[in-house]
Amino acid sequence: MLIFVISAIDFHMPPICSPIVRPGRPAEASPMVSKQLSNTISSSRMTDLKELSLVSGKAAWMAYLDIYCLDADGALFDAALLSAIAALSHLQIPSIAMNDDGKIVLVSDEDGQKRAQEPVNKEKRKLTLRSIPFSLTCILHKNYILADPTAEEESIMETHVTVVLDTSGQLISLYKPGGPVLAYTSAIQDCAALTRQRVKELNNFLDKANSAMEV
Amino acid sequence: METDRPDGRTPNQLRPLAYSCSILHRAHGSASWAQGETKVLAAVYGPKAGTKKNENPEKASIEVIWKPKTGQIGKMEKEYEMILKRTLESICIRTIYPNTTTSVIVQVVHDDGALLPCAINAACAALVDAGIPLKHLAVAICCSVTDSGCIILDPTKDEEERSLQVGSEPMENGIMTSVTQGAMSVNDYLHCLERGRAACASLSEFVRKNIGTKSTSEPSKAG
Numbered sequence: 259m260l261i262f263v264i265s266a267i268d269f270h271m272p273p274i275c276s277p278i279v280r281p282g283r284p285a286e287a288s289p290m291v292s293k294q295l296s297n298t299i300s301s302s303r304m305t306d307l308k309e310l311s312l313v314s315g316k317a318a319w320m321a322y323l324d325i326y327c328l329d330a331d332g333a334l335f336d337a338a339l340l341s342a343i344a345a346l347s348h349l350q351i352p353s354i355a356m357n358d359d360g361k362i363v364l365v366s367d368e369d370g371q372k373r374a375q376e377p378v379n380k381e382k383r384k385l386t387l388r389s390i391p392f393s394l395t396c397i398l399h400k401n402y403i404l405a406d407p408t409a410e411e412e413s414i415m416e417t418h419v420t421v422v423l424d425t426s427g428q429l430i431s432l433y434k435p436g437g438p439v440l441a442y443t444s445a446i447q448d449c450a451a452l453t454r455q456r457v458k459e460l461n462n463f464l465d466k467a468n469s470a471m472e473v
Numbered sequence: 474m475e476t477d478r479p480d481g482r483t484p485n486q487l488r489p490l491a492y493s494c495s496i497l498h499r500a501h502g503s504a505s506w507a508q509g510e511t512k513v514l515a516a517v518y519g520p521k522a523g524t525k526k527n528e529n530p531e532k533a534s535i536e537v538i539w540k541p542k543t544g545q546i547g548k549m550e551k552e553y554e555m556i557l558k559r560t561l562e563s564i565c566i567r568t569i570y571p572n573t574t575t576s577v578i579v580q581v582v583h584d585d586g587a588l589l590p591c592a593i594n595a596a597c598a599a600l601v602d603a604g605i606p607l608k609h610l611a612v613a614i615c616c617s618v619t620d621s622g623c624i625i626l627d628p629t630k631d632e633e634e635r636s637l638q639v640g641s642e643p644m645e646n647g648i649m650t651s652v653t654q655g656a657m658s659v660n661d662y663l664h665c666l667e668r669g670r671a672a673c674a675s676l677s678e679f680v681r682k683n684i685g686t687k688s689t690s691e692p693s694k695a696g
Binding site for chain 2: 296423429438446
């Protein structure tokens, strides 16, 4: 039985985050970051989609991921991906059961009468994240590589390279949408090395933050 | 470790290429590019007077409109538009026509895999047909990594699982645009780059031969 689970991922840029964003029509960068996020999360296979299945062919969890940018100061995709991963690692799936009508109802611990129903999820649980992707955006300018640019640096220089690696060292994405500077193999290897270093730092940071929150 | 492909191609073999230009009469430049069953039609209008939104006093603006074969324009089409816009901006000499806007309309005729490289090739050929001044020509190729780790070029729709699309510059073989999908090791990515460069070299020979023939026989419409 094939299980279809759709996760909706949206990246919003309200006018509060930047002077160039106007109310009404969406900002130019917003669909770009949304598509990149969807591609990265589906490519990395960070979560097992079968975990979100409740009854095969009948019911499944659907996750909505909405990211709002409050202050846009460059490298938006890096911040968006990191916040998405932190949110998914903090996600708790409630316990539910299926009653005789075939409907899904929430199981509360206080109600003893509902114990007769067949539980689908027996308790609250968290998503299991396998290998976690992290990204680093760099600017290429002549022979220089600038990591983690600000909005001002991004507006002046036009060649951006975003490298996404996961914790097992696999390349999830290498995104370079044009730009006047040509990227050669040595530049790409340098960007990958910088990203590997950042993956370690961010992974440690995320572990510390999650363990501090659980206490 | 050889991989048998469904259509009988070797891993390094491209699908048959078909190219024609000046097929639309109203457009200043137009080109049709087909790789196998994937076919893209591109039209170029301009340089023309810029709108208030797009106008830039120092450089020409480039506007890309992507029309899919079916359905409405979604996030994927918006992303393709942006990638194509930035790729074309990096190859055009934009300082020659300040305060102008050049429109590039890309119509997808059929999609059987490797759609974005096909669109890049069609758009570059249309720009040449329109007589837009370019620094250099860009050619694009798509590579795919199979489950067994074999790298194949120019995948069809069925073969597209973990794909990498590289647009490179023929003279210096630098990378202009890179988009990946799926997970692969960094070494596999670098191998894809090598294979992509070799394929881009043969592609640029094909483009140079056809455009060279065309430019001597017909003057440009924009000129």
